[in-house]
Amino acid sequence: MTTTHMGAGTGVRWVAVSAAVFAVVMASLWFGHAPPRSAAAYARQGAETVGYLRSQTRTARLWVDAVASGSATHQAASVALREAEDDASATAARFAGWDPPAGSDAVRATVTALGDEVTRRLAELRIAANRGRWADLPGVARPLPDLAERLGAVADELTAASRS
Amino acid sequence: MRIKPSMLLGFTLGTLSAIGGFIDIGDLVADALVGARFGLRLAWVTGFAVIGIMCYAEMSARIALKTRRPAFDLARSRLGPGYALGGLIGSFLVTALLVMAELSGIALALQLASGVHYLLWVPIAAVVVFIVIWRLPFEATERIYGLLGLAMLVFVVAVWHLQPDWSRLWASATTVAPTSGESWPAYLFFAVTLVGAQMTPYEMFFFSSGAVESRWRPKDLVEMRVNVIIGFPLGGLLAVAIQAVAFLVFFDPGIRVEHISQTVLPVALALGRVGLAIALVGVFAATFGATLETLFATGYDLAQYFGWAYGEVQPPARATRFTTTVAALLLLSTALALTTLNPITVTIYAVVFSSVLLPFAFLPVLLVGNDKRVMGELANGRLSNTVGTITLLISIVVSVAAVPLLILTKAGAS
Numbered sequence: 001m002t003t004t005h006m007g008a009g010t011g012v013r014w015v016a017v018s019a020a021v022f023a024v025v026m027a028s029l030w031f032g033h034a035p036p037r038s039a040a041a042y043a044r045q046g047a048e049t050v051g052y053l054r055s056q057t058r059t060a061r062l063w064v065d066a067v068a069s070g071s072a073t074h075q076a077a078s079v080a081l082r083e084a085e086d087d088a089s090a091t092a093a094r095f096a097g098w099d100p101p102a103g104s105d106a107v108r109a110t111v112t113a114l115g116d117e118v119t120r121r122l123a124e125l126r127i128a129a130n131r132g133r134w135a136d137l138p139g140v141a142r143p144l145p146d147l148a149e150r151l152g153a154v155a156d157e158l159t160a161a162s163r164s
Numbered sequence: 165m166r167i168k169p170s171m172l173l174g175f176t177l178g179t180l181s182a183i184g185g186f187i188d189i190g191d192l193v194a195d196a197l198v199g200a201r202f203g204l205r206l207a208w209v210t211g212f213a214v215i216g217i218m219c220y221a222e223m224s225a226r227i228a229l230k231t232r233r234p235a236f237d238l239a240r241s242r243l244g245p246g247y248a249l250g251g252l253i254g255s256f257l258v259t260a261l262l263v264m265a266e267l268s269g270i271a272l273a274l275q276l277a278s279g280v281h282y283l284l285w286v287p288i289a290a291v292v293v294f295i296v297i298w299r300l301p302f303e304a305t306e307r308i309y310g311l312l313g314l315a316m317l318v319f320v321v322a323v324w325h326l327q328p329d330w331s332r333l334w335a336s337a338t339t340v341a342p343t344s345g346e347s348w349p350a351y352l353f354f355a356v357t358l359v360g361a362q363m364t365p366y367e368m369f370f371f372s373s374g375a376v377e378s379r380w381r382p383k384d385l386v387e388m389r390v391n392v393i394i395g396f397p398l399g400g401l402l403a404v405a406i407q408a409v410a411f412l413v414f415f416d417p418g419i420r421v422e423h424i425s426q427t428v429l430p431v432a433l434a435l436g437r438v439g440l441a442i443a444l445v446g447v448f449a450a451t452f453g454a455t456l457e458t459l460f461a462t463g464y465d466l467a468q469y470f471g472w473a474y475g476e477v478q479p480p481a482r483a484t485r486f487t488t489t490v491a492a493l494l495l496l497s498t499a500l501a502l503t504t505l506n507p508i509t510v511t512i513y514a515v516v517f518s519s520v521l522l523p524f525a526f527l528p529v530l531l532v533g534n535d536k537r538v539m540g541e542l543a544n545g546r547l548s549n550t551v552g553t554i555t556l557l558i559s560i561v562v563s564v565a566a567v568p569l570l571i572l573t574k575a576g577a578s
Contacts, residue, residue, distance in 0.1 A: 055419045058418070071436045073437055076428075080276075083423050
């Protein structure tokens with residue numbers, strides 16, 4: 001009899017623990033993947049997205065400089081340029097996939113336009129590298145510093161907007 | 165005491181192996197990522213990790229010397245089969261993830277060297293790993309990757325060539341706070357990540373199981389201690405060098421590290437193609453060595469729990485279940501890597517969960533090391549006990565905080 005009670009108690013405890021763990025996992029997944037709901041959260045995500053795009057732009061620029069100065073191999077540079085473009089594309093697509101809260105359409109337009117521009121520029125670099133046009137790479141990469149500056153300015157604006 | 169050349173060689177190679185064992189895909193990713201975002205403001209974590217892993221590696225090897233039994237075996241007899249089974253399941257899952265990450269690390273190094281996509285290199289890397297496990301003697305393998313791992317010192321040379329402002333580096337290293345624009349939770353999350361990357365339990369299991377397999381005796385104590393005292397701090401120096409070069413190149417432009425290609429970029433900028441090639445050799449050797457170590461550590465865990473014959477020094481036919489387990493894990497890891505799961509993301513998660521398991525790995529080692537009935541004259545002294553207890557207490561805090569920080573910061577993204 002005692003054994004039955006203990007067995008039932010253990011079973012209930014296991015169910016309760018499993019349910020609690022399941023609830024925590026689900027809550028964590030929701031927290032990690034939920035889209036931004038408020039204008040401030042959307043602007044904060046926009047700033048983060050633009051920050052990542054700037055990071056990818058500047059990484060590509062460093063690789064182009066390294067190739068131009070003979071410091072990096074073509075193989076490594078072509079891999080790195082492809083990675084930068086893939087990351088920029090994924091970053092931009094993630095943000096574009098979120099519906100903007102009311103009053104945030106301008107934020108969406110700005111960030112997605114910048115995402116498109118970064119992806120296009122990095123794709124041009126990747127294509128030039130894969131075609132072996134290494135001498136042309138610095139020319140293709142010339143707009144990147146200005147683009148990175150603009151991205152930085154937009155990231156600062158969106159960060160300020162998310163706090164106001 | 166007269167030092168024989170063979171002894172000197174033993175010290176050198178053992179030390180190199182310790183360096184190679186310390187740096188793996190987790191370090192390559194975590195150190196560069198941390199350096200780019202926080203400069204050297206988390207270098208103190210590496211200092212703590214080096215002292216902690218030195219203490220527990222020395223303790224577990226000393227236990228193996230005295231008892232000729234490895235860590236997991238002792239955990240089961242000391243704390244019961246339930247505790248050991250929990251540790252086994254946790255360790256198996258985390259180490260299996262790490263095998264996949266390390267294997268992908270080999271492929272990523274080959275991708276950067278060749279330009280060919282890493283997924284094409286994954287099965288080739290797996291076949292080479294299998295051949296090495298099957299055909300090459302254990303010591304030869306360990307020495308080869310230990311020596312090649314020395315190529316990682318190129319990161320230290322790169323720090324000098326980047327002509328840093330040393331006062332700025334020092335100021336960064338002596339500041340315990342997040343950088344401007346970063347939050348405390350993110351700072352603490354990456355502290356946990358570094359602990360997980362640099363104090364992996366598999367290093368300890370591998371070290372103690374290797375000591376049993378190599379039939380170390382108490383007379384080997386000095387050699388083992390020299391390897392620990394020189395090897396792990398050198399590994400720590402490499403880790404800080406990776407953080408430093410990432411800080412110097414990526415911090416000011418606000419670049420976030422997401423790829424191994426970014427980890428080696430500062431070396432290319434500092435030392436050119438030759439530097440880049442040496443760095444890639446180092447990355448290859450570090451991840452190749454770590455793939456073998458993680459595979460064996462998982463095989464050891466299972467074999468020791470179930471009482472199978474095990475060991476890399478034995479011919480595969482004499483330890484069939486051990487060899488089959490290692491081969492099956494390699495196959496599973498290859499399949500996982502080919503699913504196109506991002507190896508860098510997998511690495512971050514693996515090292516965070518690894519940090520959760522640390523106290524479960526440390527506790528039995530500390531208990532047995534302190535047991536004078538078992539250890540006799542080789543029992544822990546005051547220093548070992550003090551450092552071991554402090555490390556254990558900190559690892560408990562890290563273990564409790566790891567998952568909440570992972571969730572709160574969205575794996576360090578915010």
